[in-house]
Amino acid sequence: MADAPLLVFDFDGVLVDGMAEYWWSARRAALALCPQCTLPEQAPPGFSQLRPLIHKGWEMVLAALELSRPELNLPDYLSHYDRHLQAALVRWQVEPYTLQRSLEALRQEAIDTNPEAWLALHQPYPGVIERLQALSQGGSPWRVLTTKGGAFAQQLLQAYGLEPEAVDGHEQGSKPEVLLQLSRQRSHPIWFVEDRRPTLEAVRATAGLEAVRCFLVTWGYLAPGDLADLPAGISPLEPEQFAAPLASWP
Incomplete structure (x- = not known):
């Protein structure tokens, strides 16, 4: 792209x-x-x-x-x-x-x-490791933003042979705060992929993050009704879409 x-x-x-x-x-x-x-x-x-x-x-x-x-x-x-x-x-x-x-x-x-x-208590979702490896091989930059301690997420990624450009844990601040920092530092458009609808809504409501494209995955820890009536700027992301070229993402 x-x-x-x-x-x-x-x-x-x-x-x-x-x-x-x-x-x-x-x-x-x-x-x-x-x-x-x-x-x-x-x-x-x-x-x-x-x-x-x-x-x-x-x-x-x-x-x-x-x-x-x-x-x-x-x-x-x-x-x-x-x-x-x-x-x-x-x-x-x-x-x-x-x-x-x-x-x-x-x-x-x-x-x-x-x-x-x-x-062994963690299971990557089907196709995730292969997709992230393909992103890295294709030169598409990706990173992880989590409320887990960053060191724990990093250890898991290393065990799976994955190397994001960075892992931001809860130590770096809230997700909107980290995304704001990234938006000021990077010229790339930012696409944020999350399984928690309130987090995406908080991102959409944060001044300065209007250009961030938000995706709500359909395979995560969703509450009943999370995928219904999504507000503008938040798109559902099915496993088939996640596996497809980025140009075809919703």
Whole structure:
């Protein structure tokens, strides 16, 4: 393509299905904070239902703590997630920073002690590795923008033999902030590929990012109705379209 775009990919839910690792790490972090809590080894259905609403890693730990409560009203929690999130912080007397630090410490311990087992908890989505390799071979620049710790995403990408031009984790700021920095530094048009509709809507609402093309993948951690009535500037991206030449993307 003339004037090839800079492709910016979210990580979890776009490139990799990490649901098993999410629960594995969140459960252990929750039990470290509340040893008397009872949580199953396998992710309960409620965790999968909450996942599309979760924005940052620390929220996963809080979700695990909340799912240990027998009296939890999950439908109401799903309908009023932000309100319940704040109430849960008060209920468990924790801070986001503490939860994030606990989560990342457990992840690092898992990587240090048994990296193969930790890697096995992640599954790249079908065709993703081959597509990203083709982008690199074709000279199309791409990078990763994630709310996961950047070092953890980088280790996974290296294990898959993938080399993005950069990995921006939560340490670099919010996704709109990072995209704004990129838009000021780069002459390439920016295409942002994400599985969380509220994140794309936040990007569309950010002054200075009007020219960023936004894509909502259909294979990620979507909430019911996420693909319905998408606002202008956000296009659904099917697996077949993702695999196709960039010139044919919606």
